[in-house]
Amino acid sequence: MPTLNDAALDQLFRNARTHNGWQPRAIDDASLHALYALWKWGPTQANCCPARVVFVRSQEAKARLRPCMAPGNLDKTMAAPVTAIIGMDMAFYEQMPKLFPHAPDARNWFAGNDAAIHDAAWRNSSLQAGYLIVAARALGLDCGPMAGFDAARIEAAFFAGTTVKVNLLCNLGYGDPAKLHPRGPRLGFEEACQVV
């Protein structure tokens, strides 16, 4: 496979930024389906696919989301065309007979093992959130991921009666470059990586 061209690498990573302001431009159903049609393919442990996403778009749903947000994340979230609530189904293993059919025992690698469930739910739903973010950028959308919210309120408002817990939120839309913050620095290669 070739390396993607510089424009693509810039769009996905090098020039991509966490957005705080949004152009008045909606995201339609077809775009949300096109987004899922990409990020669903990202790999997860034993194909367990624990992420469950609620795309908040209507005024009614935004009103439910409002009291769940940390103050610093409120205005930009209310202004975003869509907010993705990325959850993790703690009973994800019930789908494994469908998702990992060649290993009929795969459900039992997790069922009843709280530590294995916990690690797999966090690890894989977060991996899938990473795929969602990069896939959105690949489709020309901007992202604003957030961890500043009241998890218990989110779960009561959006996941009541289910086995889904919230992991993180991500605003989606077409960003307003005028509202970007200065970019934060990153660790140097030697601070984050070793080659042995």
Add this chain to the structure above:
Amino acid sequence: MPTLNDAALDQLFRNARTHNGWQPRAIDDASLHALYALWKWGPTQANCCPARVVFVRSQEAKARLRPCMAPGNLDKTMAAPVTAIIGMDMAFYEQMPKLFPHAPDARNWFAGNDAAIHDAAWRNSSLQAGYLIVAARALGLDCGPMAGFDAARIEAAFFAGTTVKVNLLCNLGYGDPAKLHPRGPRLGFEEACQVV
């Protein structure tokens, strides 16, 4: 921003597969640095960047890795040009004065709060693993992520005397398509997503 072209979307997501066999082709230092120069830019909570990666490449390091692997992951890992051990620094907040300089108090959002440290370490190191996987594909590399290993042995062999815990492993190289397994199915949009 435009949508990336179909060839790029195929390479990143639609045709990208988890590889189990590897062509005899090495990965040099420049490629590992180029990879970091992409994935480091992926967003994390308050720019906390908790992922710490050991790229296992030498025969000496492979010998250390060997007894840490689950049997089903052993041969393909020993054959891979590089195995990335993706860890999470549970003291990541000590870097926040550098990484999030405009909020001098950011270290104290985490220090002493085990639940906040835990959630942020898992969430963000896994997000960064997702960025690493997609960035590797963008550079023409194939990936084989894995969760089947003995975490205590990995930590003793590669992270002794540090505050880093292992999250997942990912083989990197140029895949052998003849050794792919059949692709697993994914959940339908309505099983994994809602629009409200």
